[in-house]
Amino acid sequence: MAETASTNADMKILARQGVEEGFWLRAEKQSGGVGRLGRKWESPVGNLYCSTLVTCRSADPAPSSLSFVAALAVHEAISAHIPHDDILLKWPNDILVSGLKICGILLEGSGDAxxxxxxxxxxxxxQLEGRTVTSLFQEGADRNVTAALFLETLAPIFADMLAEWRQAGLAAILAKWQERAHVAGTRLSTSDADGKRIDGEYAGLFDDGALRLRKADGALIAIHAGDVHFG
Incomplete structure (x- = not known):
């Protein structure tokens, strides 16, 4: 479609109408795109804005862990289109290229999907306040790459990752994620529910995908949600 408020909002409507898993919805532009924690997602023409639907099954891993599936799929799709390998995953679902944010991923529940x-x-x-971002073109991608072409790359990769998530389990997905993420010992900071800063070192992931953060006193704590920053 040419323009919509939000592909996620449109996909929720389609979900209620019975659209099947594997369907992708793409817009050239969004007027009301939203990122994590309710932030506005700027949506100029020329970038990819899309949504898909996953129907939850009783034997599936936790639905929230689909963020790792999506991040891995986007990482692989980006890798297919830029001429260097400085592509890093940052917990929970950021993709950084040359140290700069290039992607946004937002999961929302809709019934059993x-x-x-x-x-x-x-x-x-x-331009995003407080953030420095990049694009495929800035990172050397062929100027013939369009949002539609990128989605043609992404969709089958996502389907393969989704199948692995179901068949091999979350542990296999988390292992792949950690191979593409910042190294153990990387200094990270986040905030608790009261807004108090927490500093520590990245020490991998817990079995459920929570961030394992080692504080200065050696204590390991689990971070289940929130923004994480380097340093």
């Missing part, structure tokens, strides 16, 4: 919204900067790196 999860809507997976993905935005990737293809042609434009919109």
């Amino acid at each position: 999860v809507i997976v919204g993905i935005g990737v900067n293809i042609a434009v790196a919109p």
Whole structure:
């Protein structure tokens, strides 16, 4: 479609109408795109704005862990289109290229399904307050790469990752994620529910995907949600 408020919102409507897993919805532009924690997601023409639907099954891993599936799929799709390998996953579902944010992933529940919204900067790196971002074009991608072409790369990769998530289990997905993430010992900071800063070192992931953070006193704590920053 040419323009919509939000592909995630549209996909929720389609989910109620019975659209099947594997369907992708893409818009050229969004007027009301939303990122994690309710932040506005800038949506200029030229970038990818899309959503898909995953129907939750009783034997599936926790639905929230689909964020790792999505991040791995986007990481692989980006890797197919840029001429260098400085592509890093940052917990929980950021993809950084040359140290800069290039993608947004938002999961939302809808009945027995999860809507997976993905935005990737293809042609434009919109200015974001407090953040420095990049785009595929800035990172050397062929200028013939369009949002539609990128989705053609992404969709089958996502399907393969989703199948692995179901068949091999979450542990296999988390192992792949950690191979592509910041190294153990990387200094990270986050905040608790009261906004108090927490500093520590990245020490891997817990079995459920929670961030394992080692504090200065050696204590290991689990971070289940929130923003994480380097340093």
